[in-house]
Amino acid sequence: MIFAKVVGSVVATQKDENLYGMKLLLCKEVDHHGRPLDTYHVAVDAVQAGEGDFVLLSYGSSARMTEMTRNAPIDAVVMAIIDDVQIVE
């Protein structure tokens, strides 16, 4: 899974019907300390994440494993909002 911060959203009217009702979030990848990296991702929201939230993204067929996203032609989902990362290193 990938650490990211929600920084916006994507509006699309003309889209595959299996996407109706889903919110497309623009997410900026961050490291495990929450520090911004250079990569952006578009992912469907499965946990009512809001802008600024520190979240986890899951890629691939796993993105279709939430109630919200089943059978949708999407390859990334926001599936958790992070409270804390505990590091023992």
Next chain:
Amino acid sequence: MIFAKVVGSVVATQKDENLYGMKLLLCKEVDHHGRPLDTYHVAVDAVQAGEGDFVLLSYGSSARMTEMTRNAPIDAVVMAIIDDVQIVE
């Protein structure tokens, strides 16, 4: 999902029969502002996208999750035409 702009198409007569009737689009990757990057992608069109359209691509098994692409041996689909990207960053 990946941001891209449709810049052409690919013509193939000799192909797997599960590809019949599908349009193969040549897409140039862009960033979330629509600015061109260096990477090109070939993806099947599921939303009647036209040249110049700002679109979203989905990769992997998800590419087979549209009515158009079910069971086809393809790994990328254009599944939405983007109206707007809203950034709050």
Next chain:
Amino acid sequence: MIFAKVVGSVVATQKDENLYGMKLLLCKEVDHHGRPLDTYHVAVDAVQAGEGDFVLLSYGSSARMTEMTRNAPIDAVVMAIIDDVQIVE
């Protein structure tokens, strides 16, 4: 999907039984103009491609979606021979 040119083949006698009868092609990645890049791919032939052909490769679970490759432990297939790439850019 990835643009490539067929440049050879791979011979393997000792292999998983789900691979019997399949031809393993050595493919050199090319750009959308057909110009050679540095990466090589091994993919199963689903369209009777020959050496020198300009082809499309599909990766991942989609590689198993042709009649030829169903249920085989392969992650790449040649699923179309390209006649032309039309660019409007």
Next chain:
Amino acid sequence: MIFAKVVGSVVATQKDENLYGMKLLLCKEVDHHGRPLDTYHVAVDAVQAGEGDFVLLSYGSSARMTEMTRNAPIDAVVMAIIDDVQIVE
């Protein structure tokens, strides 16, 4: 599969219901000698791994193939704790 060392955990209260009861581990990628690399991964624990353990990660749909992770929207799992890597090179 990827070699990694468990270095922490991720706490998330608001998450997809298919994630309930799973432990999200923060893992630092290492090479086959166990030497640390720069990449971090978040993966679900399927083998009761503890901090400091030298483990194997599996990515993609395979991450859902343990009893613990079936049907969960996750793309990485810790599926083995490594005792030894034997190199003959």
Next chain:
Amino acid sequence: MIFAKVVGSVVATQKDENLYGMKLLLCKEVDHHGRPLDTYHVAVDAVQAGEGDFVLLSYGSSARMTEMTRNAPIDAVVMAIIDDVQIVE
């Protein structure tokens, strides 16, 4: 698929039960001439490969498509031992 040479093995006692009986091979990626590259892979052996063998690896869900690996939480399999690579370039 990826060219590799078997250079060792990975021993793991504590692992997911769907891995029992499988041999985890340490493989060093090579090019199509068999020349060593810098990347290492861990893959399950489906063809009784031995150390020093020049082999093909398949990644992703395809890794579960051999009799040996069905339903296992693994993302890479050695599915062929290479006799020869014929290049016409």
